[in-house]
Amino acid sequence: MDYENYMELYEAIYFFSRLDCCIDNRLPKQLIEDKMKKLGLNESIYKAIIRILMVNNLLDYDGRCFVLTNENKAKYLHILNNIISKNQDDHYSALFNKGINESQFFFDSITDAEYEIYSRYNYHITFKIGKELAKHVNLANMKILELGGNSGGLGGALLLMNKDCSYTIVDTKIPCMLGNEFKKLNNVDITYIEGNIFKLMLTSASYDYIILMNLLHDFDDRRCLDILNNCMKYSDGNTKILVIEDILREEFEPKEVVMHGLRLSVECRGGKQRIIRELVGLFSNINYKLEKMIQLDTIHTMLVMGLCDN
Structure with missing residues (x-):
């Protein structure tokens, strides 16, 4: 798949990199409350990230946890390096800040x-x-x-x-x-x-x-x-x-529905x-x-x- 202009996936990868909570390349279906608070994320953002990554075959599910296999990790790093090489860090930092802003609402911004x-x-x-x-x-x-x-x-x-x-x-x-x-x-x-x-x-x-x-x-x-x-x-x-x-x-949802889930999580706090x-x-x-x-x-x-x- 060509990821060059796949903006929604870039956003999901960026947020996922912020989680930094993968133990033995395994990720729970739901983060514990303390972890969510520490990361400044709400549950809807976390779920949207997971859905985006699952649809694009960047995570597997073993029945209990989401698993980042070596093949997944190679794709993940390729996309993340692509973001970094284009010097888009400022853009994604701004996106992250929007995601944790308590008053964020799309039509107000x-x-x-x-x-x-x-x-x-x-x-x-x-x-x-x-x-x-x-x-x-x-x-x-x-x-x-x-x-x-x-x-x-x-x-x-x-x-x-x-x-x-x-x-x-x-x-x-x-x-x-x-x-x-x-x-x-x-x-x-x-x-x-x-x-x-x-x-x-x-x-x-x-x-x-x-x-x-x-x-x-x-x-x-x-x-x-x-x-x-x-x-x-x-x-x-x-x-x-x-x-x-x-x-x-x-x-499993249509791709357009999953993409919108991430947008809602970022653009409408609580949405x-x-x-x-x-x-x-x-x-x-x-x-x-x-x-x-x-x-x-x-x-x-x-x-x-x-x-x-x-």
């Missing part, structure tokens, strides 16, 4: 211009997912709220298939500005509300569907529960919550990909249960969550 570029690109990606979602959920005459919907690609696709539904997106200033631009270009009626998803102040009493796409994986469990509790303010007994993101299946059981556990706190699971594409899974029976 980019400029307005970068945020605009991100949001313009995001529209086309989420539009494709919306077209697939529309095949599985009938939103005719429904009232929909999407939190963190960015520039509205998902909503734009859904409205083309369900023109008679009411669609509201809550996000920050730049995504809302671009969303209003896109809705005119595509002739769809989306209401954009510039606001804070942790301090929702909406006039509507309740919605038929609340959509959380690529949102919960940006935050730790505590912040996720804040979001879910806010959802309950605008829910009634029939409200469904749709969770759409790269959910882990506790097995992590979750397995279905973890998401179901979060929703149990608001008395919601899993009703249906749908694979939208090779990366994104949709969970349909509904209120538990009393």
Whole structure:
């Protein structure tokens, strides 16, 4: 495999070299808490590193521990030396510092211009997912709220298939500005509300569907529960919550999903990909249960969550 421009793997190798905890070339599935504290890493960063290295055949697993064989080590050293020879140490030191920064959050660390570029690109990606979602959920005459919907690609696709539904997106200033631009270009009626998803102040009493796409994986469990509790303010007994993101299946994952796990660990302190059981556990706190699971594409899974029976 050609590793020359494989940036995500470079990042994983760099972080792995910081661990320096391999005894007899064996590494446990989970580091003990004291070791994690000493290294300044959280569990999600460690797991993301291991997944990246496993997918790229840089670690083996013997049923109890991850094993760095001589062949693994040769590949590992080749890639690490490649990084060093290109004098990228300053870049990776900065990356490491971002990983241990308690307040690190991706959207707080980019400029307005970068945020605009991100949001313009995001529209086309989420539009494709919306077209697939529309095949599985009938939103005719429904009232929909999407939190963190960015520039509205998902909503734009859904409205083309369900023109008679009411669609509201809550996000920050730049995504809302671009969303209003896109809705005119595509002739769809989306209401954009510039606001804070942790301090929702909406006039509507309740919605038929609340959509959380690529949102919960940006935050730790505590912040996720804040979001879910806010959802309950605008829910009634029939409200469904749709969770759409790269959910882990506790097995070998698509490469794109694994790469994103490392990005989340570095760019969003506390952010992590979750397995279905973890998401179901979060929703149990608001008395919601899993009703249906749908694979939208090779990366994104949709969970349909509904209120538990009393």
